[in-house]
Amino acid sequence: MRTAGLYIHIPFCRSKCFYCDFCSYAGMEELHADYVQALLAEAANESGSWGETLFDTVYIGGGTPTQLALDLLLNLWESLPTRLPIAAEAEVTIEANPGTVGRTTLSVLRSAGVNRLSLGVQSLNEQELRLLGRVHTVDEARAAIEAARQAGFDNLNLDLIFGLPGQSLAEWHRSLEQALALAPEHLSLYALLIEEGTPLAEHIAQGRLSPPDDDLAADMYELAQDLLEAAGYRHYEISNWARSSSDDRGHRAPALACQHNLKYWRNEPYLGLGVAAHSYDGQHRCANLQEPRLYIERIARGLSVRASCLHLMEEDRLAETMMLGLRLIEGIDRNEFAYRFGHELEELYGPTIRKLGGQGLLEVDEVGIRLTRRGRLLGNRVFAEFLP
Ligand code: SF4
Structure with missing residues (x-):
């Protein structure tokens, strides 16, 4: 049986961060329940083409998946295996943002079989969090990490962003050291991209913030490579590091690497469910439409939710x-x-x-x-x- 990854997009957030151009929407709480039903219906629709595939990684991303009420999230996760074959030992990741999760939610998710947590910490500096328009504080980020550990998550990723307007190399150094002190199994470090049409791009255009300095961002990246390597992390993808472990031996990527994302980089098949989700079956690359209301409506009417599908030469x-x-x-x-x-x-x-x-x-x-x-x-x- 061939294996593949399963991605599920939850496009809801508490509010929109200033730099964000992902497919995510603030508000829309009234759609949450119908959206989950639509996801399950899309999974059932796809079982014809993907029913013979064993999904050995599942990634619930967003948006902010934990913006959904816990009973909806659980219903989604527990109903999926009746629609698509999911491996018993699958890596199952959920993205969460500090301020949207507490110990109870995390314990329930962990007990339900979610075994990897990716926390959108982004910065451990209060001023930087405000500049990015994040809804959480540094204390909330630390509390979410502690709650994750108490809930039994032993495969934890932290996302951090560097190259922020006004951020110095010394501040980035401090942030990295603080992140390392939290001993996550995995770190994803991204250079800030200024996306057109975002409030951050507007603040820069108005001169209220300085534009990103590419040379400084390169120095920050170099520093991260050195610090993380010295702290026992293996760099395995341009933006990703995983803690080295004895299970790494004989494998090209570290055992604690995100197995789901490895499928993307190795150009292996995956199915994406939900708005803006992409799929690749080895021959076709397809993308779903972006608007949640339209997605729910079309699924309810038995219509396709594909926005594009390309047969690859x-x-x-x-x-x-x-x-x-x-x-x-x-x-x-x-x-x-x-x-x-x-x-x-x-x-x-x-x-x-x-x-x-x-x-x-x-x-x-x-x-x-x-x-x-x-x-x-x-x-x-x-x-x-x-x-x-
Ligand atoms: S939490 Fe993530 S997806 Fe949501 S608005 Fe912020 S950056 Fe965008």
Whole structure:
């Protein structure tokens, strides 16, 4: 039986953060119950095409999944296996934001089989949280982490953002040390992107905040790589680190890596349910429509909720495999590539690989190719070279 990942998008948030352009909506509480029913109906609709697939990772993301009432979340999670085959030992992640979860919710989720928690901490500095428009405080972030531990979560990710307007290298250093002192199993560190149309972009355009400084953000990234490595974390994807453990031996990615996200980077199949969710079955890349009301309505009328579906040609699958795979620190394995596509890496990309190697952006050896430390800072330049 083939395996795949299952992603479920919950597009609701308490309020909209100033930098956010994700598919998420504040308010809309009146839709929550119908949305969960629609998700379950979409899962049942997909069982025809995906019923023979075993889902060995589940990721409930958002938005803020814990914005849903606990009984709705539980109903969703407990009803899913009657629609789609979910492996008993699946990695099951839920995203949560501090201020939206307490110990009771987390204990119930943990007992129900959710075994990985990703907390949107973003910063451990009060002023930075306000600048980002986050609803929680530093104390609430710490309380959520403590509640997660008490609830029995032993696979915890913290998200942090760097490169904030006005943030100094010393402040980022302090934030990283504080985060490390909390001993999470996993850290995701993202450079702040200023998305057009967000309040943050407007504040910068009005001169109320300074624009991001790319050189400083690069220094922050370098610092993170050094500090996390020294603290015993393995860098396994451009923005992701997992604590090293004895189970890592013999595996290219650390055992505590997010197994669901590894599927994206290894270009393996996944099914996405809910608004704005994407799916990839190995041949087609599809995206769902973005509007929750329309999604609920169309599901109720038995209509498709796809906004787009693209049949990928061989050259598209190759390009995606290269761009996604190079995000991983392990890079692209020669043998796996040849097995999957029937061609050697150099046969298809020889001149590009030699050029990027010569520029010090790619490391090339008998196992495969991967970004160098410098290449990680210039990832987009490298990825663009593999576009068809
Ligand atoms: S919590 Fe996340 S999804 Fe929701 S508004 Fe903030 S950044 Fe966007």
